[in-house]
Amino acid sequence: xxDALYHGTISELSALMGAGELSAVELMESVLxxxxxxxxxxxxxxxxxxxxxxxxARASDLRRSRARAAGESVGPLEGIPxxxxxxxxxxGQPLTASSRMLEGFVSPYDSTVTEKLKAxxxxxxxxxxxxxxxxxxxxxxxxFGATSNPWDLDRVPGGSSGGSAAAVAAGEATAAxxxxxxxxxxxxxxxxNVVGLKPTYxxxxxxxxxxxxxxxxxxxxxxxxxxxxxxxxxxxxxxxRRDSTSVDLDVPxxxxxxxxxxxxxxxxxxGIPKEYFGEGLDSEVGAAVQAAIDExxxxxxxxxxxxxxxxxxxxxxxxxxxxxxxxxxxxxxxxVRYGHRSKDARDALDLYFKSRAEGFGxxxxxxxxxxxxxxxxxxxxxxxxxxxxxxxxxxxDFLEAYKHVDAIVTPTSPTPAFRKGEKAANPLAMYLNDIxxxxxxxxxxxxxxxxxxxxxxxxxxxxxVIGQPFKEAELLAVAGAxxxxxxxRSRHPAL
Amino acid sequence: xxxEAVIGLEVHVQLKTRSKMFSRxxxxxxxxxxxxxxxxxxxxxxxxxxxxxxxxxxxIKAGLLLGxxxxxxxxxxxxxxxxxxxPKNYQISQYDQPLCRGGSVEIELPGPARNVMGEHRRVAxxxxxxxxxxxxxxxxxxxxxxxxxxxxxPLMEIVSEPVIxxxxxxxxxxxxxKTVMVYGGISDCDMEKGQLRxxxxxxIRPEGQAxxxxxxxxxxLNSFSFVRDGIAHEIRRxxxxxxxxxxxxxxxxxxxxxxGASQSLRSKEMAHDYRYFPDxxxxxxxxxxxxxxxxxxxxxxxxxxxxxxxxxxxxVPYTITSVLVPDRALCDYxxxxxxxxxxxxxxxxxxxxxxxxxxxxxxxPLAESRVRPSHISGLVGLVEGGVILSNAAKEVFIExxxxxxxxxxxxxxxxxxxxxxxxxxxxxxxxxIAGDPKSAADFRGGKDSAINAFKGPVMRAAKGxxxxxxxxxxxxxxxxx
Numbered sequence: 009x010x011d012a013l014y015h016g017t018i019s020e021l022s023a024l025m026g027a028g029e030l031s032a033v034e035l036m037e038s039v040l041x042x043x044x045x046x047x048x049x050x051x052x053x054x055x056x057x058x059x060x061x062x063x064x065a066r067a068s069d070l071r072r073s074r075a076r077a078a079g080e081s082v083g084p085l086e087g088i089p090x091x092x093x094x095x096x097x098x099x100g101q102p103l104t105a106s107s108r109m110l111e112g113f114v115s116p117y118d119s120t121v122t123e124k125l126k127a128x129x130x131x132x133x134x135x136x137x138x139x140x141x142x143x144x145x146x147x148x149x150x151x152f153g154a155t156s157n158p159w160d161l162d163r164v165p166g167g168s169s170g171g172s173a174a175a176v177a178a179g180e181a182t183a184a185x186x187x188x189x190x191x192x193x194x195x196x197x198x199x200x201n202v203v204g205l206k207p208t209y210x211x212x213x214x215x216x217x218x219x220x221x222x223x224x225x226x227x228x229x230x231x232x233x234x235x236x237x238x239x240x241x242x243x244x245x246x247x248x249r250r251d252s253t254s255v256d257l258d259v260p261x262x263x264x265x266x267x268x269x270x271x272x273x274x275x276x277x278x279g280i281p282k283e284y285f286g287e288g289l290d291s292e293v294g295a296a297v298q299a300a301i302d303e304x305x306x307x308x309x310x311x312x313x314x315x316x317x318x319x320x321x322x323x324x325x326x327x328x329x330x331x332x333x334x335x336x337x338x339x340x341x342x343x344v345r346y347g348h349r350s351k352d353a354r355d356a357l358d359l360y361f362k363s364r365a366e367g368f369g370x371x372x373x374x375x376x377x378x379x380x381x382x383x384x385x386x387x388x389x390x391x392x393x394x395x396x397x398x399x400x401x402x403x404x405d406f407l408e409a410y411k412h413v414d415a416i417v418t419p420t421s422p423t424p425a426f427r428k429g430e431k432a433a434n435p436l437a438m439y440l441n442d443i444x445x446x447x448x449x450x451x452x453x454x455x456x457x458x459x460x461x462x463x464x465x466x467x468x469x470x471x472x473v474i475g476q477p478f479k480e481a482e483l484l485a486v487a488g489a490x491x492x493x494x495x496x497r498s499r500h501p502a503l
Numbered sequence: 504x505x506x507e508a509v510i511g512l513e514v515h516v517q518l519k520t521r522s523k524m525f526s527r528x529x530x531x532x533x534x535x536x537x538x539x540x541x542x543x544x545x546x547x548x549x550x551x552x553x554x555x556x557x558x559x560x561x562x563i564k565a566g567l568l569l570g571x572x573x574x575x576x577x578x579x580x581x582x583x584x585x586x587x588x589x590p591k592n593y594q595i596s597q598y599d600q601p602l603c604r605g606g607s608v609e610i611e612l613p614g615p616a617r618n619v620m621g622e623h624r625r626v627a628x629x630x631x632x633x634x635x636x637x638x639x640x641x642x643x644x645x646x647x648x649x650x651x652x653x654x655x656x657p658l659m660e661i662v663s664e665p666v667i668x669x670x671x672x673x674x675x676x677x678x679x680x681k682t683v684m685v686y687g688g689i690s691d692c693d694m695e696k697g698q699l700r701x702x703x704x705x706x707i708r709p710e711g712q713a714x715x716x717x718x719x720x721x722x723x724l725n726s727f728s729f730v731r732d733g734i735a736h737e738i739r740r741x742x743x744x745x746x747x748x749x750x751x752x753x754x755x756x757x758x759x760x761x762x763g764a765s766q767s768l769r770s771k772e773m774a775h776d777y778r779y780f781p782d783x784x785x786x787x788x789x790x791x792x793x794x795x796x797x798x799x800x801x802x803x804x805x806x807x808x809x810x811x812x813x814x815x816x817x818x819v820p821y822t823i824t825s826v827l828v829p830d831r832a833l834c835d836y837x838x839x840x841x842x843x844x845x846x847x848x849x850x851x852x853x854x855x856x857x858x859x860x861x862x863x864x865x866x867x868p869l870a871e872s873r874v875r876p877s878h879i880s881g882l883v884g885l886v887e888g889g890v891i892l893s894n895a896a897k898e899v900f901i902e903x904x905x906x907x908x909x910x911x912x913x914x915x916x917x918x919x920x921x922x923x924x925x926x927x928x929x930x931x932x933x934x935x936i937a938g939d940p941k942s943a944a945d946f947r948g949g950k951d952s953a954i955n956a957f958k959g960p961v962m963r964a965a966k967g968x969x970x971x972x973x974x975x976x977x978x979x980x981x982x983x984x
Contacts, residue, residue: 115547119549215549215551216550218549219551219784223783250551253783333783339585342585345545345649356586356587356647384776
């Protein structure tokens with residue numbers, strides 16, 4: 009391995025550990041040292057539990073040596089440090105959603121994905137920063153301080169899973185989990201030069217994920233390669249009796265499925281939606297994405313223009329549905345049972361007002377107010393119901409396109425990483441960051457962002473590939489075909 | 504002017520399920536505070552609801568028993584409001600698509616006398632939907648504590664059409680509804696445990712007027728008699744308001760059963776906007792024909808249907824069926840005893856009088872009775888066959904109740920057989936007449952009551968085993984000769 013251990017991929021590190029050339033403790037110590045060295049500047053973590061991480065790594069080494077003695081094999085995540093966005097519950101660890109509201113809260117239970125990671129032998133590593141309650145596109149909305157983009161510390165890493173993207177980019181975690189409601193995995197992945205995958209809605213259990221917008225939220229991996237994303241997706245996917253929106257479908261061995269697709273030499277038909285290349289797209293981003301499309305053509309893919317005519321309504325529909333759901337989902341944070349409780353409340357009503365006024369930040373309040381409004385008596389039909397109809401039309405647009413193409417290729421974000429504070433005062437400009445990612449959530453589709461170049465100023469650019477429902481293997485095969493032909497992902501930020 | 508009352512009832516019934524509506528934690532009553540909780544019930548960050556199928560079974564059963572139309576899809580909505588007893592600050596409920604629509608409850612109005620059947624009629628239902636219960640606030644000195652044991656218990660809301668016309672009718676409706684729920688094993692409907700709760704919407708209008716008056720919602724009617732009294736009180740209050748030239752204000756009022764008075768809780772202007780929307784955490788569930796058919800096969804005969812059948816099939820009078828029918832187990836018990844003995848009326852008398860009296864005195868439920876239907880049947884057979892006399896039979900019953908022995912065993916052990924034969928009675932009577940010539944002369948002289956003077960000595964000689972009727976006959980015959 010030419011890189012430092014902390015920059016290694018899951019497959020490289022797993023191979024080293026399998027060959028007995030590396031222990032999980034050595035890997036964890038490398039990641040820990042790196043984190044201590046750089047996180048003062050990156051601030052990807054809200055907190056981490058060093059002792060707990062090393063204990064998990066030791067336990068992993070023990071399992072591996074026992075398995076070796078018994079002639080058994082271990083899974084590909086054994087001993088791999090996987091960072092967790094601070095909205096994913098880990099028993100005995102803080103769970104804050106980067107909000108004052110949950111400062112000091114320790115979760116008494118594991119989320120389903122946490123259980124699955126632990127069962128796969130991964131080291132559950134640290135609590136990664138985000139925009140408060142996953143609301144934002146820059147990680148500036150964290151109550152505990154913004155995360156910086158490792159490629160330019162004056163810029164944002166994207167959001168809301170900015171901590172997850174920055175940690176994987178900066179060598180502070182081999183992989184990470186985030187959550188994606190309107191682009192919160194793909195956009196920060198694009199801005200930080202890592203792979204970020206949002207699975208099909210229902211593919212991964214949401215049990216133990218702090219809800220922002222239940223019908224849109226989905227947990228997914230951040231990794232340093234498409235192959236690693238396939239590995240991690242295979243571990244966290246599957247039906248869960250505790251989440252009735254999770255779908256009861258077999259989980260394929262994604263790594264093998266992708267390899268089989270590659271071997272088959274299938275000629276991919278890729279759709280380019282004209283609506284995604286209009287006004288507001290940064291010219292350097294546009295050029296890089298065009299170059300990637302050309303590369304696909306050289307690879308033998310058939311490139312077709314497709315139309316997603318309702319795209320222009322996506323942001324509007326999204327901000328109605330997501331805020332409506334969040335206004336209800338966040339009602340539980342009231343200071344009664346847990347979380348922030350105002351010290352000087354006079355009565356129950358005052359307790360709600362003061363605790364919530366003190367506990368929530370400005371963006372969260374803005375969305376709760378908007379959501380409360382759109383659900384109000386007399387407005388429901390005009391806003392919420394109409395937004396749901398738009399949502400159906402948007403999904404229909406995609407399914408119509410998929411009659412002609414296997415996957416759709418677009419920019420992930422209209423611009424590369426912007427400067428901190430640049431859009432903080434303008435919520436609308438911030439919301440438009442998700443213009444290419446939101447439709448995927450509304451339609452419930454899988455989507456992945458992969459590195460596809462850099463600006464002249466050295467900022468990463470992401471390419472989004474959008475797949476068909478529950479066809480993550482095809483999606484990753486398409487993404488992998490491009491990844492093989494360049495070395496964007498092997499570049500690391502200078503920290 | 505005479506006024507007519509228009510009353511609609513909203514009844515909340517807790518379903519008798521093992522676990523809560525949306526989590527695996529047990530549902531129950533009387534446990535230490537906050538022990539029937541888990542992360543889902545407490546609405547900890549990240550938790551999700553999962554529907555309890557048993558609760559759906561029970562509401563489908565309730566709907567089928569009451570003749571409702573069952574929706575093909577069970578869809579869930581969120582009802583948003585803040586209150587400290589509500590862990591999520593929204594309640595998962597059913598808004599625009601209740602699981603059951605229509606249907607009716609057959610009720611019996613009070614009869615002209617206690618032992619005379621009253622008029623029967625049907626109260627139409629608007630809808631029945633499923634939701635989850637909230638926790639309980641315990642208010643203390645300067646603080647309020649919340650107990651979430653009840654939170655998340657499956658709860659059915661049964662809404663009647665505004666077709667109830669009096670406080671008595673409301674009482675009859677609740678009684679009939681409760682009986683059906685208990686029959687179906689849907690709920691125990693124990694109001695003291697909060698398993699059945701009732702709110703009433705009441706308005707009045709001049710008799711003959713079609714338009715409805717302004718309605719008042721009456722809350723906290725926490726016993727059947729408080730429902731009756733509270734409604735009667737509210738009707739009187741509204742009539743008084745109107746007669747005094749005022750008009751009824753649309754509001755919610757709180758009735759205090761102890762003082763018999765009510766006070767305003769909130770007016771229409773303060774009504775909540777619940778911001779209902781479909782719950783995105785719960786997928787709608789299909790309720791197919793097969794599912795409904797399975798539940799239909801588990802539905803018992805309705806109480807009033809059963810009462811009619813008992814009266815026809817067994818010729819048991821209303822006074823007794825009205826005691827037996829409300830209790831499904833007691834009714835099953837009766838039917839078994841009636842069939843075993845072939846003497847339904849005698850069996851019914853033993854059950855409705857002696858068994859219920861002894862159970863009541865011993866404060867025992869029927870299930871713990873040592874006297875089984877076979878015992879009742881045996882006892883009836885012994886009396887009908889003349890093996891024991893009716894006063895001895897009472898003693899046998901008491902012994903059976905105490906020990907659980909078969910009636911034949913009690914008779915044998917206590918020597919209660921009506922053993923005296925005709926020859927013995929003849930001899931004892933002759934001896935008694937010979938021993939009291941004066942009374943014999945008095946009787947023969949026309950003083951009929953003089954015959955009683957011989958009965959004491961005869962019964963003493965017979966040690967109670969002689970049939971008084973036969974003793975009387977024998978004495979008369981001997982004295983006449």
